[in-house]
Every structure is written in structure tokens, then in C-alpha cells.
Amino acid sequence: MxxxxxxxxxxxxxxxxxxxxxxxxxxxxxxxxxxxxxxxxxxxxxxPEGVFELAKAQADDIGQGDQVYWDAAAKVITTTATDNTPAGKAWAAAGNGALSVEVKINV
Structure with missing residues (x-):
């Protein structure tokens, strides 16, 4: 091609x-x-594709399959859409207190 x-x-x-x-x-x-x-x-x-373990906002409770966002200022994955960039979907759940979350990026 x-x-x-x-x-x-x-x-x-x-x-x-x-x-x-x-x-x-x-x-x-x-x-x-x-x-x-x-x-x-x-x-x-x-x-720009795949599933990665990334730092997350510690207080966020992220469910498997949830839409997540990249907080460029804090350099973490978050559930907060405001002022953040869509990052992908949570591949696995990561509750309040967890320091990281598995994310399939750009989906």
C-alpha cells in the first residue's frame, strides 16, 4: 500500500x-x-496505545471501565473531567487510597 x-x-x-x-x-x-x-x-x-499502570489521584474511586482523564498539572489519572484531557478507560478498578490505576489509553 x-x-x-x-x-x-x-x-x-x-x-x-x-x-x-x-x-x-x-x-x-x-x-x-x-x-x-x-x-x-x-x-x-x-x-499511544495499550494498557499502562499510571499514577492516579489518591482520593478518586475508579471503577473498571470508567472514563478517566489526565490531570497535566498534577501528572495523575483522575475521574475529574473539568480542565483535564480524556485519557482512556480504567482497565481495572482502583479505589480511594490506591496510588495507581491500569488504564487503556486513548479509547
């Missing part, structure tokens, strides 16, 4: 700050997770 660019399982980004492997970042309105450590202003590989 002449118009296929790539399979879409990774995306290249040169972040303005250093990003540690496994850390999510917003690329526009899309959440992607760093495949490896990426120095500031250097192109690196990010994954």
Missing part, C-alpha cells in the same frame, strides 16, 4: 523537558507513554 506511513503503535516526540521511561505525556489531546528515557529537546519514542 503506497499511502501507509507506519502502523501507529509508536510516535516520535521531542519533549521540551526530560521524560523518564514509563511516564505519560500529552501530545495535543493524545496521551502517550515514553518507551525509554527521553532527554529534553531530543526526539524519543512514545506509545
Amino acid at each position: 503506497k499511502n501507509l506511513i507506519q502502523d501507529g503503535t509508536t510516535i516520535t516526540l521531542a519533549p521540551t523537558v526530560a521524560v523518564v521511561s514509563g511516564t505519560p505525556v500529552l501530545i495535543g489531546a493524545m496521551l502517550a507513554v515514553a518507551l525509554a528515557n527521553v532527554p529534553a529537546n531530543t526526539p524519543g519514542t512514545f506509545i
Whole structure:
């Protein structure tokens, strides 16, 4: 096929700050997770699909399948839509007090 660019399982980004492997970042309105450590202003590989264990707002009670959002200021997954970016769906429940949640991103 002449118009296929790539399979879409990774995306290249040169972040303005250093990003540690496994850390999510917003690329526009899309959440992607760093495949490896990426120095500031250097192109690196990010994954925009899949299920990842991500930090969550500790007080949130997230049910399996719930819509979740990325709070870019706090750098956590939350159930609060206001001022946050849709991140995907909770793959597993994570109750109040849990520090992380499994999220299928960008669905």
C-alpha cells in the first residue's frame, strides 16, 4: 500500500523537558507513554496505545471501565473531567487510597 506511513503503535516526540521511561505525556489531546528515557529537546519514542499502570489521584474511586482523564498539572489519572484531557478507560478498578490505576489509553 503506497499511502501507509507506519502502523501507529509508536510516535516520535521531542519533549521540551526530560521524560523518564514509563511516564505519560500529552501530545495535543493524545496521551502517550515514553518507551525509554527521553532527554529534553531530543526526539524519543512514545506509545499511544495499550494498557499502562499510571499514577492516579489518591482520593478518586475508579471503577473498571470508567472514563478517566489526565490531570497535566498534577501528572495523575483522575475521574475529574473539568480542565483535564480524556485519557482512556480504567482497565481495572482502583479505589480511594490506591496510588495507581491500569488504564487503556486513548479509547
